[in-house]
Amino acid sequence: MTTFDLANVQTELQGKNPRSILKTALAHFDNIAISFSGAEDVVLIDMALQIRKDIQVFSLDTGRLHPETYRFIEQVRKHYQIDIEVLSPDRLPLDAFVKEKGLFSFYDDGHQQCCGIRKVEPLRRKLATMDAWITGQRKDQSLDTRADIPEVQHDAGFSGPDKQLIKFNPLLNWSSAQVWDYIEAYQVPFNELHKNGYISIGCEPCTRPVLPNQHERAGRWWWEEATKKECGLHAGNIKVK
Secondary structure, X not given: OOOOOHHHHHHHHOOOOHHHHHHHHHHHOOOEXXXXXXXXXXXXXHHHHHHOOOOEEEEEOOOXXXXXXXXXXXXXXXXXXXXXXXXXXXXXXXXXXXXXXXXOOHHHXXXXXXXXXXXXXHHHHHHOOOOEEEOOOOHHHOOOOOOOOOOEEEOOOOOEOOEOOEEEOOOOOOOHHHHHHHHHHHOOOOOHHHHHOOOOOOXXXXXXXXXXXXXXXXXXXXXXXXXXXXOOOOHHHOOOO
């Protein structure tokens, strides 16, 4: 890792294209990984491998993903001939949670506790070993929670007391159309659920297809307010009022 001045790099990367942001991220950090779950993340993998062949990639297996998503993870692994570290929830708190509340408690009391056990805790374990990570966040995925995030930031939610974790968002300023233009142009693998009306894809019980002209996040946690549609992986996006 080279010397990293966050304020200067934020200024340098403001408004830059994804490749420029990725090049900066990979130049500054060796111990860095791409968080992979959806179409945006495979675009990042495709770009990153053109810059550096040894990029780390990890994915969260909540135990509640669609069968198509598991096949998608394997498709990406084989297509790019890369290792993908698949992270699972800790069994003991998950067993206790399911025993107490059942398998669908999120419909009644919100998704935060379930996501905390199935997603946030495994991610926290992984990021404790990293200096930086790369996400597929875009501003237009959620104007309620993602409009103000920068291209690179200090990840306060996952930094430790003795270490600053840096998060890069290379696709921040891209639209969904730009992502899919890249996927088509470079024959990037994608989840087959996208052919069936799914745009933003999470766990099976919490994801449904969207109707024409609906926002892409409308199919995620559709029973909750738009301002709550973050699972905790990007908790810093939600401003506490």
